[in-house]
Amino acid sequence: DTGVSQDPRHKITKRGQNVTFRCDPISEHNRLYWYRQTLGQGPEFLTYFQNEAQLEKSRLLSDRFSAERPKGSFSTLEIQRTEQGDSAMYLCASSPESLQFANTGELFFGEGSRLTVL
Amino acid sequence: TQLLEQSPQFLSIQEGENLTVYCNSSSVFSSLQWYRQEPGEGPVLLVTVVTGGEVKKLKRLTFQFGDARKDSSLHITAAQPGDTGLYLCAATYLEYGNKLVFGAGTILRVKS
Numbered sequence: 001d002t003g004v005s006q007d008p009r010h011k012i013t014k015r016g017q018n019v020t021f022r023c024d025p026i027s028e029h030n031r032l033y034w035y036r037q038t039l040g041q042g043p044e045f046l047t048y049f050q051n052e053a054q055l056e057k058s059r060l061l062s063d064r065f066s067a068e069r070p071k072g073s074f075s076t077l078e079i080q081r082t083e084q085g086d087s088a089m090y091l092c093a094s095s096p097e098s099l100q101f102a103n104t105g106e107l108f109f110g111e112g113s114r115l116t117v118l
Numbered sequence: 119t120q121l122l123e124q125s126p127q128f129l130s131i132q133e134g135e136n137l138t139v140y141c142n143s144s145s146v147f148s149s150l151q152w153y154r155q156e157p158g159e160g161p162v163l164l165v166t167v168v169t170g171g172e173v174k175k176l177k178r179l180t181f182q183f184g185d186a187r188k189d190s191s192l193h194i195t196a197a198q199p200g201d202t203g204l205y206l207c208a209a210t211y212l213e214y215g216n217k218l219v220f221g222a223g224t225i226l227r228v229k230s
Contacts, residue, residue, distance in 0.1 A: 004160075031216075033218075035220075040222070040223075041222050041223070042122075042124075042206050042208070042220030042221050042222045042223050043161065043206075043208075043220045044220070045217050045218070045219070048216075048217060056215060056217065091160050091161075093160070106151060106163060106166055107151075107163070107208075107218055108163070109153075109160030109161050109162070110160050111158070111159050111160050112158075112159070112160050114158070
């Protein structure tokens with residue numbers, strides 16, 4: 001399977017714990033995105049990387065959230081001191097760097113990591 | 119205020135009926151995509167439109183991009199239970215850089 005993969009698919013944690021999600025993008029894609037989706041809503045942009053550089057962060061990404069892409073391949077999203085409001089589906093997506101795709105912003109999504117904070 | 123508004127929010131129809139869902143923006147977009155998402159899965163791209171007035175067809179699905187580049191519609195002919203899912207429109211805007219902004223989606227349920 002050469003699609004975007006995310007791990008874990010489901011995570012249940014207690015409030016105050018830290019959690020980390022991993023995303024492996026399509027191998028030839030240089031851009032990697034994180035989105036958050038709550039029930040009944042569309043995905044909300046969190047942050048994106050071009051190679052290892054984090055180029056943009058949403059105001060939704062509080063200081064409890066940190067994302068990395070150290071070698072320009074896989075990425076991790078860590079949430080510290082989780083709160084019940086962090087419960088959501090965290091989606092990772094990638095896109096190739098070619099000009100055509102960059103202009104149209106087409107994204108290839110993983111299946112998501114569902115977080116439940118008790 | 120939501121940048122992209124989708125309507126209706128929820129649609130429940132019988133198999134064989136036709137339907138149209140709408141996506142409207144308060145700003146001109148550079149491009150617009152339609153995605154379909156099933157429960158517990160990530161969105162899957164259906165189509166991309168970039169030219170005002172453009173119409174694209176994908177089997178029983180017809181996508182239209184408004185001339186003013188501020189609206190789009192998705193029309194499904196003879197809906198089938200397999201069409202059930204969340205339909206999301208997503209746009210890129212020059213002023214928002216190279217990221218997709220999503221609408222809240224239309225939940226479609228097709229009953230057999």
